Each structure stands twice: as C-alpha cells, then as structure tokens.
Amino acid sequence: MDLHWMDASPTEDERAAVDTLLGRADASDKPGEPLEEHVIRGGREAAENKRHLLLPTLHAVQGEIGWISAGALNYVCRRLTVPPAEAYGVATFYALLSTEKRPKRIAHVCDDIACKLKGADALCNELEATLEPDTWHRSPCLGQCERGPAVLFQLAGEEDRTLTAADADAIRSGLEGGADRPEPKPSTPQTQGSREEGLRLLRRVGVCDPTSLDDYREHGGYVSLRRAVSIGADAILREVKDSGIRGRGGAAFPMGIKWDAVAKAPATPHYIVCNADESEPGTFKDRVLMEEDPFAIVEAMTIAGFATGSQRGFLYIRGEYPLAKKRLQNAIDVATRRGFLGADVMGSSFRFDIEIRCGAGAYICGEETALFNSIEGFRGEPRNKPPFPTQVGLFGKPTVVNNVETLVNVLDIVGDGGPAFAALGSKDSTGPKLFCLSGNVERPGLYEVPFGTTLRELLDKSGATDNIQAVLLGGAAGTFLGPDELDIALTFEGTREVGASLGSGVVMVFDEHADMTGTLLRVAAFFRDESCGQCVPCRVGTVRVEEALQRMARSNGNGAADTALIDELALVMKDASICGLGHTAASAIQSALARNLLTTKDSDS
Amino acid sequence: MSDRQVEISIDGNDVTVNEGATLLDACREHNIETPTLCYLENLTPVNACRVCVVELEGSRTLVPACSRQAEPGMKIQTDSERVRHSRKLVLELLASSVDMSLANDEIQGFMKRYDAEPEKFGKTAPASAEGERDRRRTGHHHAPDGATAETVAQPVKIHDEMYVRDYSRCILCYKCVEACGVDAQNSFAISAAGRGFDARISTEFNTRLDDSACVYCGNCIGVCPTGALMFKPEHDHREAGTWDEASQSVTRTVCSYCGVGCNLELRVQDNEIVRVTSPTDHDVTDGHLCIKGRFGWQFVQNR
Numbered sequence: 001m002d003l004h005w006m007d008a009s010p011t012e013d014e015r016a017a018v019d020t021l022l023g024r025a026d027a028s029d030k031p032g033e034p035l036e037e038h039v040i041r042g043g044r045e046a047a048e049n050k051r052h053l054l055l056p057t058l059h060a061v062q063g064e065i066g067w068i069s070a071g072a073l074n075y076v077c078r079r080l081t082v083p084p085a086e087a088y089g090v091a092t093f094y095a096l097l098s099t100e101k102r103p104k105r106i107a108h109v110c111d112d113i114a115c116k117l118k119g120a121d122a123l124c125n126e127l128e129a130t131l132e133p134d135t136w137h138r139s140p141c142l143g144q145c146e147r148g149p150a151v152l153f154q155l156a157g158e159e160d161r162t163l164t165a166a167d168a169d170a171i172r173s174g175l176e177g178g179a180d181r182p183e184p185k186p187s188t189p190q191t192q193g194s195r196e197e198g199l200r201l202l203r204r205v206g207v208c209d210p211t212s213l214d215d216y217r218e219h220g221g222y223v224s225l226r227r228a229v230s231i232g233a234d235a236i237l238r239e240v241k242d243s244g245i246r247g248r249g250g251a252a253f254p255m256g257i258k259w260d261a262v263a264k265a266p267a268t269p270h271y272i273v274c275n276a277d278e279s280e281p282g283t284f285k286d287r288v289l290m291e292e293d294p295f296a297i298v299e300a301m302t303i304a305g306f307a308t309g310s311q312r313g314f315l316y317i318r319g320e321y322p323l324a325k326k327r328l329q330n331a332i333d334v335a336t337r338r339g340f341l342g343a344d345v346m347g348s349s350f351r352f353d354i355e356i357r358c359g360a361g362a363y364i365c366g367e368e369t370a371l372f373n374s375i376e377g378f379r380g381e382p383r384n385k386p387p388f389p390t391q392v393g394l395f396g397k398p399t400v401v402n403n404v405e406t407l408v409n410v411l412d413i414v415g416d417g418g419p420a421f422a423a424l425g426s427k428d429s430t431g432p433k434l435f436c437l438s439g440n441v442e443r444p445g446l447y448e449v450p451f452g453t454t455l456r457e458l459l460d461k462s463g464a465t466d467n468i469q470a471v472l473l474g475g476a477a478g479t480f481l482g483p484d485e486l487d488i489a490l491t492f493e494g495t496r497e498v499g500a501s502l503g504s505g506v507v508m509v510f511d512e513h514a515d516m517t518g519t520l521l522r523v524a525a526f527f528r529d530e531s532c533g534q535c536v537p538c539r540v541g542t543v544r545v546e547e548a549l550q551r552m553a554r555s556n557g558n559g560a561a562d563t564a565l566i567d568e569l570a571l572v573m574k575d576a577s578i579c580g581l582g583h584t585a586a587s588a589i590q591s592a593l594a595r596n597l598l599t600t601k602d603s604d605s
Numbered sequence: 606m607s608d609r610q611v612e613i614s615i616d617g618n619d620v621t622v623n624e625g626a627t628l629l630d631a632c633r634e635h636n637i638e639t640p641t642l643c644y645l646e647n648l649t650p651v652n653a654c655r656v657c658v659v660e661l662e663g664s665r666t667l668v669p670a671c672s673r674q675a676e677p678g679m680k681i682q683t684d685s686e687r688v689r690h691s692r693k694l695v696l697e698l699l700a701s702s703v704d705m706s707l708a709n710d711e712i713q714g715f716m717k718r719y720d721a722e723p724e725k726f727g728k729t730a731p732a733s734a735e736g737e738r739d740r741r742r743t744g745h746h747h748a749p750d751g752a753t754a755e756t757v758a759q760p761v762k763i764h765d766e767m768y769v770r771d772y773s774r775c776i777l778c779y780k781c782v783e784a785c786g787v788d789a790q791n792s793f794a795i796s797a798a799g800r801g802f803d804a805r806i807s808t809e810f811n812t813r814l815d816d817s818a819c820v821y822c823g824n825c826i827g828v829c830p831t832g833a834l835m836f837k838p839e840h841d842h843r844e845a846g847t848w849d850e851a852s853q854s855v856t857r858t859v860c861s862y863c864g865v866g867c868n869l870e871l872r873v874q875d876n877e878i879v880r881v882t883s884p885t886d887h888d889v890t891d892g893h894l895c896i897k898g899r900f901g902w903q904f905v906q907n908r
C-alpha cells in the first residue's frame with residue numbers, strides 16, 4: 001500500500017510507548033526523517049499480518065501518554081502500515097481512547113441503572129459542583145453493579161484501578177494519586193459465612209488462591225484437561241453434546257453444535273475465542289470468575305482447543321476490568337511456564353497458546369462478529385450473518401466463540417461426563433447457572449443455582465425487599481417483570497414463555513422508591529451511546545426512542561402516540577437491524593411501558 | 606460464475622436464478638422493484654442501510670436482499686406488511702435526521718412509494734456548530750430536550766475549488782469510503798469515525814482533504830447518492846439558484862489525458878462543464894476516474 005502520512009511527528013515518549021510493544025523500529029524509522037520518504041517494507045501481506053496489533057498499540061499509547069495525538073497515530077500507522085484515516089476511525093470508536101488531549105488521571109463514574117439505585121446521581125451532582133469537568137466522565141455500567149457506585153480510574157503511566165462503593169472524597173483522592181483501598185472481598189454471598197454445599201462454578205471462589213497454580217491443582221484443577229487428553233477429541237465432543245449445555249452469553253445456542261462444526265470445518269487454522277467483554281448493564285458474573293478462578297478459564301479454553309483442533313485462543317476482555325486482566329495474564333504465564341500451555345500441553349504434544357486482547361469501552365464488541373473485527377484491528381462493527389463464525393470467524397477462519405461462564409462449565413462436563421451434567425437443571429436448560437443480583441437486595445452479589453429455580457426463590461436467597469416495584473431480568477437488553485411475575489422458573493424455556501429471556505443472568509431489583517423513569521431514560525441513552533452506528537434502524541432508531549421517552553417523561557405531547565411510536569421503532573429495529581443490539585434495544589423499555597412503570601409529570605402530581 | 610440454477614419462491618411465484626445470485630439479483634431479474642441505498646453494482650455490499658430487506662420464511666428477522674445469497678427452497682416476500690413497515694421506517698429515520706432534498710430521483714421515488722412521513726418524529730433540532738459533530742466524545746451525548754428531533758445538520762465543508770462536502774446530507778451509506786478504498790481508488794483518505802448517531806465520514810483527525818491522502822479522483826462524489834459530496838461548480842450554481850437541470854446537456858466522450866480510454870459523461874450548462882462522471886457499466890472505469898478526467902476540464906475551460 002502506498003500510504004500518505006500526516007505532517008505530525010511523535011514525541012519521544014509516544015515513540016517509546018509504541019516501541020515497547022512493537023519492538024524498535026528499523027533504520028528507516030529514524031526520528032527526523034521526512035515522513036513522505038518513508039518506505040514500507042513487506043507490502044500488502046505484511047500489512048495484513050500486522051493490522052491486528054492496531055488496538056493493542058493504541059492502548060499502549062493511551063495507557064502511557066493518556067491520549068492519542070496526531071503524531072502518535074501517525075507513528076502507529078507507519079509501524080503497522082495502516083491508513084491514518086482508518087486508524088482514526090478505529091480510535092474514535094472506543095470510549096476509553098481519547099484523540100483529544102486530556103488530564104493524565106481520569107475518573108469514569110458509573111451512572112448506569114444499578115449504580116443509580118446506590119446514589120450515583122447524587123454523587124455525580126456533587127462531582128459536577130466540586131471537580132474540574134475534564135477530570136471525570138459519566139460511564140455506562142462498569143460491571144461492579146453489586147457494589148456501586150463504581151468508578152474506573154484511567155491513569156496514564158500507571159495501572160488502571162477500580163473503586164467500588166465510591167464517594168466523592170475517595171474519587172478526589174484517587175484523582176490526586178491517593179492510597180489504594182484494600183481489594184474488596186469476592187461478591188459471592190453463598191461462599192461466605194456458612195458456605196453453601198454443592199457449588200460448582202463457585203467451588204474454588206473464596207477458598208483457592210487465584211494467583212497460584214499449585215493451589216488450583218490442589219482444588220481439582222487440571223483434572224479435566226488430563227481426562228480430555230486421555231479420552232480424545234471425539235469423546236469430548238460427545239460429552240459436550242450429551243451435556244445439552246447452551247451458551248451463557250445471551251443467545252443460548254447449544255455449545256455442542258458449535259464445537260462440532262468447528263472441529264469438522266475443513267478450513268484451517270481454527271481459533272478459540274473466549275468472550276469476556278461482559279458489558280451488559282447489570283452483569284458481573286464473568287468478572288468474578290476471572291478474578292477468583294482464572295486458571296479454570298485457561299484450562300477450559302485449552303480443552304476447547306484440543307477438542308476442535310485449534311492451536312490459538314484469544315481471550316477478549318473488556319478494558320474496564322484491570323484486576324481480572326492481571327490475574328488472567330498471570331494464569332496464562334504460569335500455565336505456559338509449567339507446561340499446561342505452549343508447545344506440548346501436559347506432555348500430549350498438543351500445542352495451545354492463549355493471548356489476551358483488551359477492549360476499550362464498547363459494549364458492541366461483545367457481539368461475536370464485532371469482537372472479531374475489534375481483534376483484527378477494524379472498527380467494532382458487527383458483520384452480517386450468515387456466514388456464521390463456525391465457518392468464517394476470526395481472521396476469516398472457523399472459530400468457536402464462547403462466553404466465560406459457558407466455558408468454565410466444560411470442566412465439569414469433561415470431568416463428570418455429559419449425562420451427569422444434564423441431570424442438573426431442566427430438560428432444555430441443563431447445569432448450574434450464575435445470576436448477578438443487584439439493586440434493592442440485602443445481599444447483592446453472584447449466586448449459583450440450578451436452572452429451574454424460581455425467581456422468587458432467588459430473591460429470597462439474596463434478601464430482596466418485599467415491596468418490589470419491578471425486577472429487570474436479563475440486563476438492559478432484557479425484560480422488566482412486575483411483582484406478580486416472580487414465580488417464573490429461571491430456565492431458557494420458562495422465561496421465553498412469558499416473553500422474557502435470561503440474557504446474561506442479570507436480576508436487578510427495584511423497590512417502590514426506585515426512580516423507574518430515570519432508569520428507563522438511562523437504558524435508552526445506553527443504547528443510543530453504544531450503537532455502532534452502522535445500520536439505520538439502530539443508529540437513528542435508538543435516538544428516536546430516547547426522544548420519545550423524554551417527551552413522555554416530561555408529558556410533552558401525547559403519551560399514547562409516543563408509546564405507539566416506540567412500538568413502531570421497536571419493530572423496525574427488531575426486524576431490520578444487523579445485530580442483536582438493535583434487535584433488543586427497545587425490549588426492556590417496551591416491557592416497562594406495558595407494565596406502566598413510567599411515571600410521567602402528570603401522574604406524579 | 607457457475608451455470609447451476611437455484612429455485613426459490615418470490616411472493617408466491619417459483620423462479621429460477623443462477624447459483625451465487627443474491628436475492629436482490631433475483632428480484633431484479635424478475636422485475637420486482639427493490640429499494641437500495643448502500644448497494645452499488647461496482648462496490649462490495651456493506652448492507653448497512655437495510656432498506657432492501659425482504660421477509661424470508663423461517664427467519665426470525667428480515668434479511669437484506671442485497672447481500673443474502675439465494676439458497677434452494679427459499680421463500681421470500683417482498684411486499685408484506687413487515688417488509689413495508691421496515692422500508693418505510695428506514696426511509697423516515699433517514700429523512701428525519703438527514704437533508705435528503707438533493708437525493709437522487711430514485712430515492713425520492715422510494716420515499717413516495719412507502720409514504721414516508723419523516724415529520725412524525727417532531728420538530729427538528731437546531732444544526733450543530735462547525736466542527737462540533739467531529740469532536741463528539743464517543744459514548745456520550747447530551748440528553749434530548751423532549752421537544753425536538755436530533756439531526757446531523759452542520760455547516761458545509763468547503764476547503765478548495767474542486768470539492769464540497771455537506772455532511773448534513775450524509776446517510777452514512779459508506780459508498781464513498783469503499784470507492785476511496787479497496788473497491789476503486791486505494792487511497793484510504795476517508796473512513797467512518799466515531800460511533801452510533803455520532804458516526805461520520807472523516808479524514809484522520811478531521812484534517813482538510815488537501816492535507817489528507819485524497820488525490821481528488823472524485824470517485825467518492827461519483828457514488829454519493831444524496832449530494833453530500835459535490836463538485837464545487839455544481840454547489841456554487843445551486844447556492845446561487847442558477848442550477849438548471851432542464852437546460853443541461855450530457856455529452857459522452859473519451860478522456861484524452863492518457864491512453865487508458867475512460868468514458869466520460871460531461872454535463873454542460875450554458876457552455877460550462879458542471880459535472881463529470883463515468884458510466885458505472887463502462888468496463889474500463891467501472892464508474893471510477895482519476896483527477897485528470899474528473900477535474901481536468903477546469904483547466905480546459907481556463908477558468
């Protein structure tokens with residue numbers, strides 16, 4: 001490619017940030033050399049081989065310098081042979097990357113629906129009055145919903161940090177470089193006090209040191225991989241099929257079918273992608289697993305690779321999870337050093353490597369094909385399906401993409417056998433399930449129950465108040481249920497019957513004091529902000545839904561007409577959008593309107 | 606292309622199409638008019654606008670005709686209530702947020718055919734200030750005021766004598782990006798930037814075109830369906846109220862700058878060349894030209 005470069009040079013620090021990741025540039029990259037005379041070596045193929053390094057390199061600049069200048073972008077583009085306009089298009093796609101100069105310490109303060117119930121609005125008002133406007137921003141859900149209000153500190157030159165149960169003083173002190181608070185305990189009430197028996201997904205949480213491979217092995221770690229290697233790929237695929245397991249990432253697709261398709265796909269290489277983007281408001285289950293049991297995810301991905309003939313795995317984690325990322329990286333490094341990853345996994349001569357890729361503030365990158373584009377160094381815009389990832393996935397190759405929780409289940413499926421796994425739960429929803437309890441409950445946190453548990457039983461466990469106004473099931477893309485609907489069975493089929501879905505396992509409780517209007521407006525704003533903007537129904541539809549809702553909230557106009565308008569918009573989004581974001585962007589709002597949860601100015605008075 | 610045939614049903618009629626054909630090809634072959642906005646024969650389908658959707662039996666959602674291949678046994682409806690609803694809404698959503706007054710006749714025809722009423726979303730919000738849309742912080746926006754409908758209206762970008770970019774008219778069909786990239790020009794001067802409703806077509810850091818990789822081939826202007834990208838003379842005439850299509854003539858000629866033999870279509874008003882295009886079905890150009898064919902006449906005219 002014969003590319004044109006902007007007339008802007010990187011600073012020494014910017015250059016160093018890029019070189020730390022990519023290695024020193026060759027001689028033709030010397031500072032001071034006129035940019036136009038730069039010669040690109042390797043041609044088109046080399047360019048394609050390097051493009052996937054674009055997002056990591058932009059992260060490196062953002063992380064060290066605190067923003068991405070024209071000079072830095074130029075240098076990144078030259079090193080990777082990416083057209084600057086495209087790299088700018090990628091950089092401006094992500095909320096955690098800034099192409100404008102800004103302070104080195106930034107606080108992202110969650111004002112999303114769960115944190116609102118914990119006083120996020122009052123907190124933001126206080127910050128507005130006391131902090132410089134460019135030192136903090138409101139943020140969508142940070143995946144810490146059980147212990148809000150949540151804050152992510154993005155710190156140039158230092159590791160990013162999370163603050164939970166935040167108040168204005170702690171935020172101020174964090175921005176000034178104040179002392180770390182101690183890491184809070186894992187939010188898994190069932191593992192505290194008198195530990196509940198029979199936990200599977202949470203079995204190691206709270207008892208096993210997440211940084212120690214030895215401790216992991218003492219608690220049953222790598223038994224499943226050993227069995228996997230001894231029974232062979234075909235037998236694993238059979239166990240997974242027999243288990244009846246469906247994906248826990250939202251779409252509930254049978255895992256066995258996916259793995260089979262990739263194992264049999266003639267095109268090579270095959271890839272494993274672990275989807276750890278977890279950005280659905282109200283969801284924090286994968287974070288807890290990654291922070292507390294990272295080796296389990298590494299082991300499960302290795303089994304997936306072995307079963308489907310894949311040698312490379314990518315774990316795509318949202319950029320707002322610094323602790324989870326650190327623990328996973330440690331697990332990968334230790335496992336590689338000790339022969340559980342790498343050229344000869346457990347002496348079986350099977351090769352498997354895992355690479356972590358970090359998102360940068362884009363909910364849409366959890367959609368599997370957007371995720372591929374993000375890894376490949378393009379804008380996180382979903383692709384049209386078909387073709388499906390099992391045939392044309394990451395880098396255009398057959399790819400298994402599974403959610404973190406789905407993958408961790410594989411350890412039991414291979415360890416105990418598929419039929420044993422299928423014995424738990426209901427016929428169409430087998431196995432254990434994690435639920436993220438937040439909002440007006442006494443003991444918020446992550447709960448593990450078998451499928452088929454009723455919503456009421458789960459609420460009782462977590463100590464929900466008795467004056468429930470509504471429960472949001474499945475996340476912002478899910479459904480609001482009323483207090484008379486708490487006896488539904490938490491299964492894929494049981495929720496489908498009432499027009500709801502389990503989504504990503506969100507159970508958010510709103511008591512009678514909760515501000516439902518503010519909640520619905522926040523949901524509408526979320527989808528407007530997170531739409532990738534590619535297709536018309538979603539790009540403009542999400543804007544029009546939010547406007548209609550605002551009109552209704554202010555009793556500006558005709559409520560019935562606006563409800564009808566939202567229904568019209570919901571239909572075109574569901575029918576004609578490219579991806580699941582557009583398909584479900586209006587569902588929660590529609591479900592709330594159907595249950596009369598919106599209080600307008602008129603009804604207030 | 607294979608000569609194998611695929612049988613499908615369109616609106617209840619069994620038809621046969623070539624293997625590998627899209628549903629849009631099938632519809633066109635059987636004279637079923639299908640609206641398209643982001644599709645162009647000479648560009649890779651991006652299937653982003655969704656105005657071409659049809660109802661496919663067994664599919665939960667509608668499918669884009671322009672990029673979905675015909676498979677044996679498919680049953681599609683092209684004029685069902687769901688199809689009409691989605692097409693109408695897509696046009697309304699666009700026309701309520703974008704100035705479509707200069708969109709080509711074909712698009713105006715779609716608007717009529719589906720009774721698009723873009724006004725139903727309310728009074729439009731004021732235009733944004735110069736550069737404001739280019740600097741929006743990704744993932745953030747100001748809450749709507751509960752009274753107006755947001756649009757992409759913004760000041761027009763004029764930085765040179767050849768080329769005007771009026772993104773108030775941009776429907777984000779990505780055609781210009783494709784024409785500038787691998788599909789024709791290989792300059793990669795422009796890309797989509799930002800996200801969601803704040804997504805926009807931009808150079809790196811929104812630099813002026815003459816500071817960017819742009820080589821002024823004008824291919825992006827050639828594919829733009831809404832008049833967002835325009836030759837400066839045409840823009841000036843329109844501003845002055847002297848643009849008069851009725852008095853214009855179109856002359857076909859062959860570009861004389863080099864030996865490639867590109868066909869040119871010169872649009873002339875009052876002895877002045879006001880636009881140069883190339884037919885999309887011309888096999889030398891595929892509709893694309895270079896700066897000499899596209900803009901060389903400016904020097905020919907000695908202006």
Ligand SMILES: Cc1cc2nc3c(=O)[nH]c(=O)nc-3n(C[C@H](O)[C@H](O)[C@H](O)COP(=O)(O)O)c2cc1C
Pocket residue numbers: 246247248249250251252253275276277278279280363364365366367368369401402403404406407579580581
């Ligand atoms: C807008 C959107 C966001 C998504 N985000 C996630 C996510 O954060 N994590 C996830 O596992 N799946 C997410 N998904 C679902 C994935 O596309 C995909 O179905 C899933 O990763 C497959 O894994 P599973 O079969 O194990 O559930 C998302 C889907 C959409 C449409």
Ligand code: SF4
Pocket residue numbers: 364381382530531532533534535536538539577578579580581582583
């Ligand atoms: S539905 Fe929304 S998020 Fe999905 S591709 Fe379309 S614009 Fe992007």
Ligand code: SF4
Pocket residue numbers: 781784785790792793794795818819820821822823824825826
């Ligand atoms: S004139 Fe040519 S090079 Fe310039 S932006 Fe348009 S297509 Fe790209």
Ligand code: SF4
Pocket residue numbers: 774775776777778779780781782806825828829830831832833834
């Ligand atoms: S400028 Fe024109 S061609 Fe480019 S995206 Fe906008 S409407 Fe399409």
Ligand code: FES
Pocket residue numbers: 110111112113114115116140141142143144145148149150281282283
């Ligand atoms: S962390 Fe604030 S809503 Fe999830």
Ligand code: FES
Pocket residue numbers: 640641642643644651652653654655656657658669670671672
């Ligand atoms: S023409 Fe098919 S999606 Fe735009």
